[in-house]
Amino acid sequence: MRDIFPATVAVAVAGSDDWLGALLPAEQACLGERAVETRRRDFAAGRSCARRAMTDLGLPPTAVPAAPDRSPVWPAGVVGTITHTTGYCAAAAAHTTDVRSVGMDAEQHHEINPGVRRMVLLPEEEALCAGLPGDTSWPVVVFSAKETVYKVWYPVVGTWLGFFDAHLDIDPDAGTFTARIAPARLDEASVEDPPATVTGRFVVADGLVRTAAVLPRR
Numbered sequence: 001m002r003d004i005f006p007a008t009v010a011v012a013v014a015g016s017d018d019w020l021g022a023l024l025p026a027e028q029a030c031l032g033e034r035a036v037e038t039r040r041r042d043f044a045a046g047r048s049c050a051r052r053a054m055t056d057l058g059l060p061p062t063a064v065p066a067a068p069d070r071s072p073v074w075p076a077g078v079v080g081t082i083t084h085t086t087g088y089c090a091a092a093a094a095h096t097t098d099v100r101s102v103g104m105d106a107e108q109h110h111e112i113n114p115g116v117r118r119m120v121l122l123p124e125e126e127a128l129c130a131g132l133p134g135d136t137s138w139p140v141v142v143f144s145a146k147e148t149v150y151k152v153w154y155p156v157v158g159t160w161l162g163f164f165d166a167h168l169d170i171d172p173d174a175g176t177f178t179a180r181i182a183p184a185r186l187d188e189a190s191v192e193d194p195p196a197t198v199t200g201r202f203v204v205a206d207g208l209v210r211t212a213a214v215l216p217r218r
């Protein structure tokens with residue numbers, strides 16, 4: 001993930017120790033005692049990476065609990081994001097003095113079944129993917145980019161964004177994407193200056209699709 005974030009964002013990718021990392025009490029309380037082992041490992045790796053990213057920013061390794069809606073609760077003055085998929089986990093963090101919001105997502109690089117595609121891709125995005133080059137599964141890139149867009153949007157606006165509420169464009173040569181948010185979602189937002197567009201980067205490598213986006217400070 002380091003390769004697709006600007007230098008103002010600190011990124012930590014999980015190594016073997018992170019999956020076994022200890023949770024701080026406030027984090028353990030969110031996970032609960034009955035979480036299955038895979039969930040515990042994913043959650044622990046995310047929190048361990050989050051603390052390493054904060055350390056890289058020169059901050060103390062503070063707990064990152066989860067809100068009731070599952071979004072991570074970063075300490076004051078910090079924005080951040082967490083992702084995990086089979087065998088991979090990463091967290092990124094930045095000072096609010098540098099960026100307004102960050103998001104990232106990692107997905108396995110394989111075909112998406114037609115039913116899921118219909119729920120995620122707009123007809124224009126299906127047409128876009130059909131015209132893009134190479135052996136990349138472009139619908140996965142669209143799916144991952146949209147999850148990243150949601151992780152950027154939600155901490156700022158606090159409202160739901162469905163898969164059809166962002167219209168995605170991809171530049172395959174530049175490795176970038178741009179999401180235009182549906183005007184209706186912008187109109188109903190109660191924050192000042194909700195982001196009308198979110199731009200980000202993507203990489204397809206090592207069996208994974210990784211996407212990342214940063215919302216600049218206003």
Ligand SMILES: CC(C)(COP(=O)(O)OP(=O)(O)OC[C@H]1O[C@@H](n2cnc3c(N)ncnc32)[C@H](O)[C@@H]1OP(=O)(O)O)[C@@H](O)C(=O)NCCC(=O)NCCS
Pocket residue numbers: 042043046066069070071072081082083084085104105106146147148149150151152154155161162163164165166
């Ligand atoms: C929240 C969501 C984006 C997570 O993506 P995912 O691929 O399922 O899972 P990932 O491993 O990449 O990310 C999970 C992490 O996202 C973070 N997260 C959860 N809810 C979040 C939210 N509302 N805002 C920001 N981050 C959130 C958490 O840190 C979570 O990890 P944790 O539970 O261990 O703390 C997804 O489950 C979801 O609800 N998607 C529907 C909304 C959407 O994507 N709309 C598209 C708009 S264009």
